[in-house]
Amino acid sequence: MDTVAGVYFPRGGMHALPRAMADAAAAAGAEFHYGRPVTRLERTGERVTAVVTEERRIACDAVVLTPDLPVTYRLLGRTPRRPARLGHAPSAVVLHAGCDRTWPELAHHTLSFGRAWRRTFRELTRTGELMSDPSLLITRPTATDPALAPPGRHLHYVLAPCPNTDIGPGAADWPGLAPRYRDSLLRELDRRGLTGIASAIEEECLVTPADWTGQGHAAGTPFSVAHTFAQTGPFRPRNLVRGTANAVLAGCGTTPGVGVPPVLLSGKLAAARITGGPRPRPRPRAASARTDGRLEQGVRP
Numbered sequence: 001m002d003t004v005a006g007v008y009f010p011r012g013g014m015h016a017l018p019r020a021m022a023d024a025a026a027a028a029g030a031e032f033h034y035g036r037p038v039t040r041l042e043r044t045g046e047r048v049t050a051v052v053t054e055e056r057r058i059a060c061d062a063v064v065l066t067p068d069l070p071v072t073y074r075l076l077g078r079t080p081r082r083p084a085r086l087g088h089a090p091s092a093v094v095l096h097a098g099c100d101r102t103w104p105e106l107a108h109h110t111l112s113f114g115r116a117w118r119r120t121f122r123e124l125t126r127t128g129e130l131m132s133d134p135s136l137l138i139t140r141p142t143a144t145d146p147a148l149a150p151p152g153r154h155l156h157y158v159l160a161p162c163p164n165t166d167i168g169p170g171a172a173d174w175p176g177l178a179p180r181y182r183d184s185l186l187r188e189l190d191r192r193g194l195t196g197i198a199s200a201i202e203e204e205c206l207v208t209p210a211d212w213t214g215q216g217h218a219a220g221t222p223f224s225v226a227h228t229f230a231q232t233g234p235f236r237p238r239n240l241v242r243g244t245a246n247a248v249l250a251g252c253g254t255t256p257g258v259g260v261p262p263v264l265l266s267g268k269l270a271a272a273r274i275t276g277g278p279r280p281r282p283r284p285r286a287a288s289a290r291t292d293g294r295l296e297q298g299v300r301p
Contacts, residue, residue, distance in 0.1 A: 009108065009144050017260075033058075041075050046245040048076075062246045062274045064267075069225065069237060069253040070218045078241050086237070088164050088219035089226040089258070090124045091209040095158045095182060098203035102140060102154040103194050110138040112192055128167035130181065134188060136160050153202070160185055165209050165220035174210035182206050224253040232257065239269055248273045 010016040022032060033053070041063065042050040051058045065072045069086070073079040114120060114133035123129040137159040142149050149155050160181075165171050186198040209220030218224070225231050236257060239249040250270040252258040 007109070009141065011145055011147075013141060013145070013148055038075065041077075041247075043077070046243060048244065048247050060246075062248070064248050064250050064270045064274070066249075066251040068216055068218050068251070069249075071216050072249060072253075073241070076241055076244055076247060078243050080237065080242060084230065086231065087226045087228060088166060088221050089223035090161050091164045091168075091212060091219070091221035091223070092207075093160045093162050093178070093181060093185075093209075094207040095160075095185065096205040096207070097156045097158070097197075097201045098149060099154050099156055099197070099200040100152070100202055101196075101200045102142070102156070103197075105193065106138060106140045106143065106156070108140060108143045110140070112136045112138060112189075124161055124163055126167075128163040128169075130162055130168070131160065134160055134185070136185070136189070138189070138194075158185060158189065162209065165213060169209070171210040171213040171220055174208040178206055178208045178210075181208075223258050224251070227257060239266065239273065246274075 010020075012019075022030075026032065036053040036055060038051055038053055040052050041048045042052060042057070048060060048063045051060055051063060065075065067075075113135045114131065116133035117135075120131050120133060120135060123131055139157050139159070140154065141157075142154045162168060169177055183198075189197050212222050213220040215222075225237065229235070231237075233256075236255045237249070237253060239254045241247060241249065248270040250263070250266040252263050252266075254266055255269065256262045256265055
C-alpha cells in the first residue's frame with residue numbers, strides 16, 4: 001500500500017504526530033507524567049486499583065498498558081498461555097546522520113536492495129547473522145521538510161534490518177560490534193553511489209538492538225512479535241488479559257499489529273473496550289409488506 005499510494009509525513013518530523021496527540025489529550029483534561037517509570041500495579045481481585053511509580057500512587061478505574069508484552073505481563077502478574085512460545089521480529093540498526101550535503105538520487109524514502117534476497121532473509125530469521133548483502137532503507141526527511149535541518153544541511157537515516165537478540169548477537173555484544181558495523185554500512189552505501197557519505201556526516205546517532213533492549217523491548221527489537229501466521233490477526237496476543245477485568249493492552253505487540261496505523265488502531269480498540277465505544281447504527285434492510293392492498297417499503301433494523 002505504501003508503494004502504490006505513498007505515505008504521509010507530518011511537518012516538523014514524525015515526533016510532531018505524538019506531540020499533537022498529547023496536546024489534544026491535555027486540552028481534553030489529560031495529565032501527563034513523563035520520565036516516571038511504573039514500578040507496580042495494585043490489584044484487588046481481578047481489578048487494577050492503582051498505578052504506582054517511585055514518586056506517587058495514582059488510583060485508577062481502568063488502565064491501558066502500552067509497554068512491550070513481557071513488561072506488561074510482568075506488571076499484571078499474568079502471562080496468557082499459548083501453545084507455542086511467542087517469536088519476535090528481526091531488529092534493526094538505525095544510523096541517524098546530519099550531513100553537510102545530500103545526493104540528488106535520494107527521495108524521501110529510498111530502498112536499496114541487495115541481490116542475495118533469500119540468503120538475507122535466512123540470515124535475519126534463521127541463522128542470526130548480519131546481512132552479508134544488505135537491503136537498506138535510506139530516508140531523507142529534509143527532502144520534504146527542509147526546516148528540519150539548518151540551512152545547507154540535510155538529515156538522513158539508514159535503517160539496516162538485523163537479527164534480534166534471541167538468535168543473533170546479544171545486547172552485550174553490540175557496544176563492541178556497533179562501530180564496525182556502522183563503518184561497513186557506510187562503505188556499502190559509498191559503493192552504491194552515495195559517494196563520500198562517511199566524510200559528509202557532522203552529527204550522528206547510532207541505535208542498535210542494545211538500545212532497544214535498554215528501552216524495554218523484548219529480544220532487542222522495536223517490532224515486537226513477528227507477523228507469522230500463528231501470530232497475526234486473530235492469533236495475535238489479545239488486548240484483554242484473562243484474570244484482569246479493567247486492564248487493556250495497546251501497542252505493536254497486541255492486535256492489530258506493528259506500524260503507526262495499526263498501533264493507532266490498537267489505541268482506538270483499547271478506548272472502545274473501556275468506554276463501550278459508539279453503538280453501531282443498524283443497517284437498513286428493505287422489506288415488503290401489503291397494507292390495505294398497497295405494497296409498502298418498510299425498514300427492519
